[in-house]
Amino acid sequence: MDGIGDDGFDGEGLDPDAVLWVRGVDYLAGWRDATEAAAELGDALAAAGVDTTRTKLRAAAAADGSGVVRLELSTAVAREVAMRARVVTARWREVS
Template identity: 65%
Template sequence: MDNPGDAEFEGAQFDPDAVLWVRGVDYVTGWREASQAAGELGDALTEAGVDVARAKLRASTTTDGSGVVRLELSPATAREVAKLVHVAATRWREAG
């Protein structure tokens, strides 16, 4: 995980000059929302038994300030997550 509070956080330096800032756009709210969502997703993956030690969840914002969560997984972990999603989707269809 790549969130500042995570044990795996590598302490990457933020360079404010490396991004385009638009006056009046609230980037903090979007980033905060994305950061919370990334944490929730990481927790859910962990609860589902996915090894997220090598996963990267990053909170970011788009140019309009909307939050976005970026998820990077190894191919093996992506397949594991795909299986979980397929199982969950099947159960939801059968329950509905």
């Protein structure tokens, strides 16, 4: 949300909500919350055995000031995460 290259400056049209700040909206609180959530998600992915060196987690604030976490994965890592989620879900169903 800082400038060219960030969300809102993708060359396909400007998203005003991604770059304009509204007086009175606490973007910093949303960003802090997103930063904490991104760290938690990164820790959980690592604990699940996912190679987090090939992931990108970005904290941001939405137009309304709420926190947003963006997760970027290669297709290989996305498939790995999906497979691990399926395995864990199957185990939970067996226990229930």
